[in-house]
Amino acid sequence: MSRKLYYEDPYLTTFTATVTERGVEAGGTPYVVLDQTAFYPVGGGQPCDLGQIDSIEVIDVEEVDGRILHRLAAPLAGGEIVQAELDWQRRSDLMQQHTGQHILSAAFEDLFAAETVGFHLGRETTTIDLTVSELTQEMVERAEALANRIIFENRPVEAKFVTAEELAAMPLRKQPTVTENVRIVSVRDFDYSPCGGTHFAQTGEIGPIKVLSWSKYKGNTRVEIVAGWRALQAMTEQQLVLKNLSRQLTSSFTDLPGNVERLLQEKKELDKQLQEIKDKMLLVEAQEALQNAIPQGELSIVVLPLEQRTIPELQKLGQHITSLAPNSIALLAASGEKTQLVFARGANVPIKMNELLKETLPVIEGKGGGNPDVAQGGGQSALPTAEVLRHALSLLSNKLTTV
Known part of the structure; x- marks a missing residue:
């Protein structure tokens, strides 16, 4: 060996x-x-x-x-x-994260009896999984404060292999997973944990430790942290974001939350107004489309190729057309990355739109579904929408001759 x-x-x-x-x-x-x-x-x-x-x-x-x-x-x-x-820079960074994790884990356990059951040291952040169903901001701040106090006190850190007698006398935070060659990393008068990793000799070498976020994870709570130079880098990045936001909003740091909340509320109101305007425009578009509808017996067929429309927009337009004219059928298609189709029928139309769509989709190698009143789907955009609609109209005409 x-x-x-x-x-x-x-x-x-x-x-x-x-x-x-x-x-x-x-x-x-x-x-x-x-x-x-x-x-x-x-x-x-x-x-x-x-x-x-x-x-x-x-x-x-x-x-x-x-x-x-x-x-x-x-x-x-x-x-x-x-x-x-x-690569000492890498080794030093990893030791800052790992030793810092030991101390923060011990702080959470000491304050809230939250045990660490998972640990991952990533390229940008470290995560620890705690046996607590919920963390609050106050709990996180208390654990952070205790961990940083231990760090700034520059306590000795010792890593050594111990005998069974020495192990039995230690107040371990967790039990070792091996029975031989047990190595304990201790932070004087604070934490004693079995660990095979590399660690600093003094806590002051870790630098500050900061919790970035936390979320529920498999019944526990996953906490994302950074320590040392990573913590300073994270704070610098966040400060730059706040500085840029403050400049763009001509607001002080302390006023940012209120101003952002105000802007979000204004956006919500504007979005509502915009949707109302879009609905009115779709209604007007539906009225104009009906004026150019193709008469077929007692029915009116609207064939409308469009560009860059979403399925919900096409559905709304189809609803307007068929509500204004119960004897109408709307064949709508929108071009874009995919060809989007919506077929809709008025209350007096016997043809089932989901069956018509199912027969049309193969020409665009598409998928979709719906019901007899309205059906929607999408597929490849290689074929022009006008040609797709001509194919659908041909299928519809055949169906109408058999009704």
Whole structure:
């Protein structure tokens, strides 16, 4: 087994090692196994370290069957002795998130008996799943404040393998999942947790921790957090958003919520007015369409190709046409990314629109449905809408001859 330097010194960034195994995986990715390594392999919710071995990029590190595989961007040339260097910025960031997560999890458990049952350290944020059905803003602020107080007190953090006797004497936040080689990460007088990840020696190195959001997740609550430089970056991004909004609305930060609420209410009223105007325009459009309807016996058939209309708009137009003229049939089609169809009939029309639509849809390789009074569907836009409607009109004419 490789000597795990990342446990001995999490600050180690360069080291010399001997290659004990070389190989190429089934997918063609070359790898090496070293007699000792400072590269932390993926596991326990923490991503792996990256860096270089003899100037070859390390793209992934994973422990497989007791061997730590260093997957490489290219085959490793040269002798058995290699020089390796970690990406310290990545390692430092991961330690900020992971150690910060330990402290925030402990704060939630200490204050609200909310246990952490899930943890994922992502590229941008970290999530923890808490055994609490609901969190309030006040609860989050209290946990944040306690976690940041522990961080700014710069308490010692110790990570070590312990004996069964030492383990029994510790006030563990959670029980270990293994019975041998148990490693405990402790924040003095605050948190004691089994963990195989890399951590700082002092809490002050974590930097501030901030909860970004929380939501219900599988009966628990998922909390999204950032720590250290990620927290500062997140606050900078949010500050820029607020600054831009403040400038656009000519409003101070403190007045933004009220002004945004006012604008949303105004938009709601304008949307309502706009919908009323659209309905009136559709009614006028329906009246004009009926003037150009095709007479067929006692029926009037409106054939109307349109552009960039939604199904709801076509349905509303069809409703207006058939309400104004109970003896009418509306064959409506709108072009766009898809060809949209709506067929509607008045109260005095015997032809079933869902059957007519079903027979028309194959020409556009479409799908749809409806009922005898109104049917709708969509399909490919390769065929001009006027041609689709001509086909539908032909089908309708055949049906009318058999009625």
